[in-house]
Amino acid sequence: MFGHKHPEQPEMISTSPGAIQPATANRLAIVLFSGTIDKLISASIMATGAAAMGMDVEIFLTNWGALAFRKDDYKTNQRVSQDYADYQSYLLEQMAAKHVTSWMENLEGAKEIGNVHIAACSHTMTLFDLQLTDLEPIVDEVTGVAAFIERARDSAMSLYI
Amino acid sequence: MIGPVMIEREIDARGSHCPGPLMELIRGLKSAQEGEVIAVISTDLGSNTDIPLWVQKAGNELVAVEKLDAEATRFVVRKHVRA
Numbered sequence: 001m002f003g004h005k006h007p008e009q010p011e012m013i014s015t016s017p018g019a020i021q022p023a024t025a026n027r028l029a030i031v032l033f034s035g036t037i038d039k040l041i042s043a044s045i046m047a048t049g050a051a052a053m054g055m056d057v058e059i060f061l062t063n064w065g066a067l068a069f070r071k072d073d074y075k076t077n078q079r080v081s082q083d084y085a086d087y088q089s090y091l092l093e094q095m096a097a098k099h100v101t102s103w104m105e106n107l108e109g110a111k112e113i114g115n116v117h118i119a120a121c122s123h124t125m126t127l128f129d130l131q132l133t134d135l136e137p138i139v140d141e142v143t144g145v146a147a148f149i150e151r152a153r154d155s156a157m158s159l160y161i
Numbered sequence: 162m163i164g165p166v167m168i169e170r171e172i173d174a175r176g177s178h179c180p181g182p183l184m185e186l187i188r189g190l191k192s193a194q195e196g197e198v199i200a201v202i203s204t205d206l207g208s209n210t211d212i213p214l215w216v217q218k219a220g221n222e223l224v225a226v227e228k229l230d231a232e233a234t235r236f237v238v239r240k241h242v243r244a
Contacts, residue, residue, distance in 0.1 A: 045179070045180060052187060052215055053215065098176070099176065113188070
């Protein structure tokens with residue numbers, strides 16, 4: 001083993017279509033994977049804050065995140081992450097008592113004041129037989145993952161929610 | 162010397178949660194004329210950090226921050242005048 005000849009350095013093979021961009025673009029990129037309101041609220045507030053502070057926002061909806069944007073779904077969605085299920089009734093009570101704006105309203109506000117782009121993952125859309133027209137109009141388009149990566153690669157901030 | 166300030170519009174955002182009051186202010190200033198002064202009243206603690214930060218970042222002027230009572234603060238903001 002000790003006499004093992006060190007393998008030659010493998011030749012770097014790059015299939016990358018472009019050079020790596022430094023993370024300097026004034027943009028927040030969010031992968032929105034979750035469809036529970038505790039996380040949707042967080043994501044919507046982060047997006048709003050970024051838009052208010054002059055950042056572009058790029059949101060990619062995958063899996064449960066995409067399902068949460070099905071037309072009218074947000075009006076009845078009361079799901080909370082399983083880890084915090086025991087807080088569900090408390091959260092819903094407090095939200096109702098304090099007239100907290102819905103996560104959808106937050107996102108609409110973010111779009112109103114800033115440059116917020118929302119794309120749904122084509123893989124998820126195909127998986128669940130969804131078309132862009134099945135989603136809330138706040139969703140701009142359906143794209144593949146590469147399009148999101150391309151927009152996210154130089155973003156100053158990235159979140160996976 | 163600071164002369165008297167004419168507040169064009171006052172937005173009562175009491176009871177609205179972060180980032181609600183900031184959003185109300187942004188909307189208010191968006192529809193205001195350059196140089197106009199808008200006030201927003203907030204009971205959200207986040208406004209104490211967020212509104213001055215945003216005002217500076219967006220190039221507006223924070224004319225005054227007034228504590229109205231135990232919960233409410235009024236932020237008085239003048240919309241920037243573009244050169």
